[in-house]
Amino acid sequence: MKRDAQINALNSTERWDMIIIGGGATGLGSALDAASRGFKTLCIERIDFSKGTSSRSTKLIHGGVRYLEQGNFNMVKHALQERWFLLKNAPSATQKIPFILPVYSWWRYFYYGLGLMLYDFLSGKFSIGKTRFLNRKAVIQKIPTIRQQSLKGGIKYFDGQFDDSQISMALARTAISKGATVINHLAADTFTYDQGKITGVMVKDMLSGKTYTLKCKVIINATGVFADELMKKDDHTHKNMVSPSQGIHIVVDKKHYNSDKALLIPKTTDGRILFAVPWHQKVVIGTTDVKTHDIAIEPKATNEEIRFVIDNFNRYTNQQLTLADIKSVFAGLRPLVKMKNIQSTADLVRDHSIAVSESGMITITGGKWTTYRKMARDAVNKALRTSELPFRRCKTRTIKLIFLVKQSQENSKLLHPDFPYTEADVRHAVQMEMACTLEDVLARRIRLLFLDVNVALEIAPKAGVIMQNELGKDDVWFQDQIKAFSQLAQNYLPDNI
């Protein structure tokens, strides 16, 4: 994956079949879908692949046990099917993982047990493991740090887990292998029209400053929480359709949760659920659900949200986590679709929604990572039905995502003794994964910013020098990168430590 080669395609292509704006799960999924149906496809991302919500998830491939309580069985069923396809098509970067739900009263034991059996039942032939009742001893054995007072037992069930940014890269790579052009750091600006119909988009290369006017037959707007921004450029009378909700996670050392099983806390103090999930030798704990009007590229966790996560984790374990235990904290915005008469974002339906503007632009929002393939299929189908393009069937159910086998790293030095990442990983990210900035590497090609902010800051100069050499940049570039990354990293630390 070389960015220069991808950029060259902008000059050599007179008219694209489909331009997809947004390089998150939905946009990259749509690029793979459209390219594999044989359409000349371009996908552009204004910052970096998965820079938005798609790098900030709980990293679960799931049907959403929470939606069972809302009675949304159909949505759960479809998501469970998609869980199966993702696990099957990306076996080297996903895994099934057992979850334990601890219970502290007998009636809840049966209530949750039956609920999770229904969850497995809904997956039908796509089941990935049976739900089981566990006695108290078994729960303590599986999660030694669980709160034992009044513990009655627990329920074990299965879901999937992944690295969201890694799968984004695999989607980009696989889309390119099917003929798509996929470019990061390229922003959609304004649209061009002919007799009221959208005919193309002006884009800007955020690294070189160069602009391009691109022609196409149809545009898919897959910009997540930023969807309204582009919809307003297309139609000045457009009223916001996205109602963003912020969710945060904290990342702590495994000593605070020494188990290879994930924990599902069934009822937080605000009546939601909370997960603690082992991830890359750390533990990710979250999330929250807070309505926000601030659609920031870098959302920031509030002290209140962090307190909430810590308190609820401490209530269900024998740990006394404090702010000082946090290695990283990250916030993301759910691109939920606005509905009338709903007070709380927790009640908003998590299904996706597709809108077609008068000019013919397709906008897709909502959904979740797990259902990206279905969202992409629906968006591309809609694009085909509303444009001059011929209809061809979706093929992504059986397309295996491509993961690069890294070259031998025997002689490559570790970037830090506590993490498996090497200097060769930084070179690989630049040469093979279109990483252009220090942030691209340390936040999304290797996940150090999400795993341990201080370690990420410590090794930033080392990684920066490797990148500088690989990209042939000068010292001013190096200093700018270090400064920008150091500023960004402050967002991933709680305020008062």
Ligand SMILES: Cc1cc2nc3c(=O)[nH]c(=O)nc-3n(C[C@H](O)[C@H](O)[C@H](O)COP(=O)(O)OP(=O)(O)OC[C@H]3O[C@@H](n4cnc5c(N)ncnc54)[C@H](O)[C@@H]3O)c2cc1C
């Ligand atoms: C806290 C939290 C936890 C979650 N956990 C899970 C989970 O465990 N499992 C699950 O299945 N789902 C989960 N989700 C949901 C899932 O992460 C999102 O539904 C999904 O990532 C949305 O992807 P997207 O591509 O639609 O949006 P995004 O990932 O936000 O992508 C949109 C992209 O568009 C780009 N963009 C914006 N404007 C322009 C422009 N003008 N030109 C070019 N590019 C532009 C942005 O930079 C961005 O990268 C979670 C969400 C949150 C917030």
